[in-house]
Amino acid sequence: xxxxxxxxxxxxxxxxxxxxxxxxxxxxxxxxxxxxxxxxxxxxxxxxxxxxxxxxxxxxxxxxxxxxxxxxxxxxxxxxxxxxxxxxxxxxxxxxxxxxxxxxxxxxxxxxxxxxxxxxxxxxxxxxxxxxxxxxxxx
Numbered sequence: 001x002x003x004x005x006x007x008x009x010x011x012x013x014x015x016x017x018x019x020x021x022x023x024x025x026x027x028x029x030x031x032x033x034x035x036x037x038x039x040x041x042x043x044x045x046x047x048x049x050x051x052x053x054x055x056x057x058x059x060x061x062x063x064x065x066x067x068x069x070x071x072x073x074x075x076x077x078x079x080x081x082x083x084x085x086x087x088x089x090x091x092x093x094x095x096x097x098x099x100x101x102x103x104x105x106x107x108x109x110x111x112x113x114x115x116x117x118x119x120x121x122x123x124x125x126x127x128x129x130x131x132x133x134x135x136x137x138x139x
Contacts, residue, residue: 031077
């Protein structure tokens, strides 16, 4: 399971031109699920995201965790795209929707995140804060 975590001042997701979710200061998490991922992987990764100390403390150093800030989670199977051979990525490592969706839902629920629409063509907008972007992976 992979999470591309971006610190944002705001982020939103729209489907068909209509906004379905938005957050203020906090995190945008693009989540990819691979074929071998398990429910406990979703829990571990959500706990890791919640505990990341990437927000400024009173001294301006990245030392504070998420706390009461908001999270927007968007499913992103392309995080498992493999373009090592040729120019067209393959997605064989990405989990099929019937496995990926329950793990995505579990991750988002454990994190208390707002969500995009699983499997939909989405427009994601964000205003990065920093910018701070981390790629996390649970083996």
